[in-house]
Amino acid sequence: MATINGKDIRKLVVACDAGMGSSVMLASTLRKQLGKSGVTVEHSPVNSIPADADLVVCHSGLAARARSVAPSKPIVPFQVFLGDPAVTKVVKAIQQGTDLNV
Amino acid sequence: MASTYTPQVTGTGFKARVQKVGGYLAGMVMPNIGALIAWGLITALFIPVGWIPNENLAQLVDPMIKYLLPVLIGYTGGRMVHGQRGAVVGAVATFGVVVGADVPMFLGAMIIGPLAAYVLKLFDTAIEGKVRPGFEMLIDNFSAGIIGGAFAILGKLAIGPIVEGLTKAAGNGVDWLLDHSLMPLVSVLVEPAKVLFMNNAINHGVFSPLGVQQVQEQGKSILFMIESNPGPGLGLLAAYLFFGPRSLRPSAPAAMIIHFLGGIHEIYFPYVLMKPRLILAMIAGGMAGVATFMVTGTGTVASPAPGSIFAFAAVTARDGYVGMILGVVIAALVTFGVASLLLGFGKLKSDQELDPAEEQVADEAEIPHQRTADTAAGNAADTTGHSAGSERAAEGTDRAGTDSNRKENA
Numbered sequence: 291m292a293t294i295n296g297k298d299i300r301k302l303v304v305a306c307d308a309g310m311g312s313s314v315m316l317a318s319t320l321r322k323q324l325g326k327s328g329v330t331v332e333h334s335p336v337n338s339i340p341a342d343a344d345l346v347v348c349h350s351g352l353a354a355r356a357r358s359v360a361p362s363k364p365i366v367p368f369q370v371f372l373g374d375p376a377v378t379k380v381v382k383a384i385q386q387g388t389d390l391n392v
Numbered sequence: 393m394a395s396t397y398t399p400q401v402t403g404t405g406f407k408a409r410v411q412k413v414g415g416y417l418a419g420m421v422m423p424n425i426g427a428l429i430a431w432g433l434i435t436a437l438f439i440p441v442g443w444i445p446n447e448n449l450a451q452l453v454d455p456m457i458k459y460l461l462p463v464l465i466g467y468t469g470g471r472m473v474h475g476q477r478g479a480v481v482g483a484v485a486t487f488g489v490v491v492g493a494d495v496p497m498f499l500g501a502m503i504i505g506p507l508a509a510y511v512l513k514l515f516d517t518a519i520e521g522k523v524r525p526g527f528e529m530l531i532d533n534f535s536a537g538i539i540g541g542a543f544a545i546l547g548k549l550a551i552g553p554i555v556e557g558l559t560k561a562a563g564n565g566v567d568w569l570l571d572h573s574l575m576p577l578v579s580v581l582v583e584p585a586k587v588l589f590m591n592n593a594i595n596h597g598v599f600s601p602l603g604v605q606q607v608q609e610q611g612k613s614i615l616f617m618i619e620s621n622p623g624p625g626l627g628l629l630a631a632y633l634f635f636g637p638r639s640l641r642p643s644a645p646a647a648m649i650i651h652f653l654g655g656i657h658e659i660y661f662p663y664v665l666m667k668p669r670l671i672l673a674m675i676a677g678g679m680a681g682v683a684t685f686m687v688t689g690t691g692t693v694a695s696p697a698p699g700s701i702f703a704f705a706a707v708t709a710r711d712g713y714v715g716m717i718l719g720v721v722i723a724a725l726v727t728f729g730v731a732s733l734l735l736g737f738g739k740l741k742s743d744q745e746l747d748p749a750e751e752q753v754a755d756e757a758e759i760p761h762q763r764t765a766d767t768a769a770g771n772a773a774d775t776t777g778h779s780a781g782s783e784r785a786a787e788g789t790d791r792a793g794t795d796s797n798r799k800e801n802a
Contacts, residue, residue: 307415308422308592311698312658337415351589354408370662372643
């Protein structure tokens with residue numbers, strides 16, 4: 291189990307299958323929520339997660355692929371696209387600079 | 393890091409593999425959907441049976457579908473394998489399969505584009521560091537030119553004819569399904585695969601290549617409408633709104649807007665995965681929709697992507713609006729009916745809690761330290777396992793509900 295501090299997250303990547311639909315939606319939501327924190331939020335296809343991502347957020351149905359593409363990255367899987375508790379925890383950890391277990 | 397919550401670090405599962413292959417196919421088509429829609433709109437407007445027939449502008453139709461779109465796909469496929477250089481040889485090689493073919497060679501482009509790029513990649517890796525200073529550009533340009541040219545020839549002579557045969561055979565298979573009224577059965581495969589996040593792979597990897605062939609022959613295709621019909625998802629979310637677990641009801645309206653108007657179908661997948669028996673409702677609705685499309689003989693001229701009702705309205709064939717609207721509405725109603733029944737009209741007590749399956753997925757999503765704390769608190773949680781788990785999960789989804797509520801109000 292790895293722990294990452296919210297303060298160390300500079301770049302958050304939301305991944306989905308094509309990197310064009312649901313990830314864009316969630317990324318724009320997160321960008322609004324994290325606007326003041328200075329964290330870069332990007333979206334990408336799960337097959338090409340950028341190398342400089344600090345944390346990857348993707349639906350649990352795609353988590354296995356995300357892990358095979360970026361084995362060294364902390365990955366937060368979530369279940370629902372609107373207000374998933376796992377995503378809320380990420381936002382809190384970044385805003386308050388607390389530790390996040392992934 | 394490996395634990396019960398993160399079972400394996402490497403994604404070697406069958407599902408992940410299929411998703412990955414499908415993801416590559418869809419990844420070649422999806423960035424080019426804009427071009428596909430441009431072609432679809434031009435076709436719908438200017439062909440002899442279109443809105444404003446215009447012989448001069450209709451000349452755009454054939455070269456765009458035969459040359460532009462496959463070349464874009466081969467270009468994108470090459471880029472996925474080997475960057476800009478791969479993209480260039482992918483496009484050159486694709487020309488070998490498209491010239492002279494009388495079907496749109498999407499499939500050929502999906503094969504030869506990445507293949508040519510892969511060979512160039514092997515070459516580049518083999519000579520890396522061995523090129524004399526000053527000769528890099530010479531070698532780079534001529535290796536790409538020779539490999540691209542060779543693949544164009546190979547494509548024209550060998551790969552093209554084979555793929556053309558396969559594409560025609562697949563097209564005949566589709567015609568056979570339509571002739572025998574068996575098209576709705578396709579939903580039995582499509583709907584379950586869809587919620588396992590293979591939606592793009594199916595729609596853009598399989599249906600789009602076959603669909604453009606039909607549009608070229610008949611001016612419209614039903615194939616674009618099978619996966620992308622927003623009706624079943626709308627019906628499912630409506631059933632959740634009225635009869636779903638109370639904690640999930642508040643999130644349904646926002647999800648309905650994003651799904652039906654925005655066309656992001658992924659938003660409803662979790663609602664099916666939570667209660668897997670609802671897949672029956674999706675299949676029933678999907679079949680009803682496809683059957684309606686088939687009986688009314690409707691079709692679209694391009695892929696309505698994303699699968700929003702607006703995208704549907706934009707690309708529906710001129711004579712197909714009644715069938716399109718009927719199909720979407722009937723699919724939504726059937727899914728709503730079956731899903732409501734499966735949810736026991738909100739009266740099943742067990743439904744107000746969560747299914748074991750849901751509990752499991754909720755556990756997976758959970759941040760591990762919480763779980764460790766739970767276990768540390770004693771094995772009490774384990775002995776009362778199920779109820780404790782579902783409470784915990786219900787708490788989670790409850791929070792999810794209120795969160796999205798807040799978002800809506802904001």
